[in-house]
Amino acid sequence: MKLLNFFLRVVYGAIGIQVINMILSFMGISISVGLNFVSLLTVGTLGISGLGLLFGIAAYAIL
Numbered sequence: 001m002k003l004l005n006f007f008l009r010v011v012y013g014a015i016g017i018q019v020i021n022m023i024l025s026f027m028g029i030s031i032s033v034g035l036n037f038v039s040l041l042t043v044g045t046l047g048i049s050g051l052g053l054l055f056g057i058a059a060y061a062i063l
Contacts, residue, residue, distance in 0.1 A: 006044050013043025016051050031058045 014035055021032045033039055033054045042050040 009047050010040050010044035013047075013051055014040060016048075017043070017054070020051075020055065031055065031062060033058050 017033050017035060017039065024031050039054055042054060044050075046053065
């Protein structure tokens with residue numbers, strides 16, 4: 001059951017990353033997070049807070 005929960009968070013996290021990247025792109029904000037093993041592992045482990053963490057790190061990197 002926990003493995004299924006992890007994979008669902010990975011799938012929804014990947015969709016969330018793509019949607020947020022598109023929204024930020026349309027707004028003209030140059031912050032994007034790539035889909036790779038580490039980002040999916042982060043979102044799968046931490047959930048929505050991991051998604052916020054990835055975009056927070058990306059925003060901090062452009063300061």
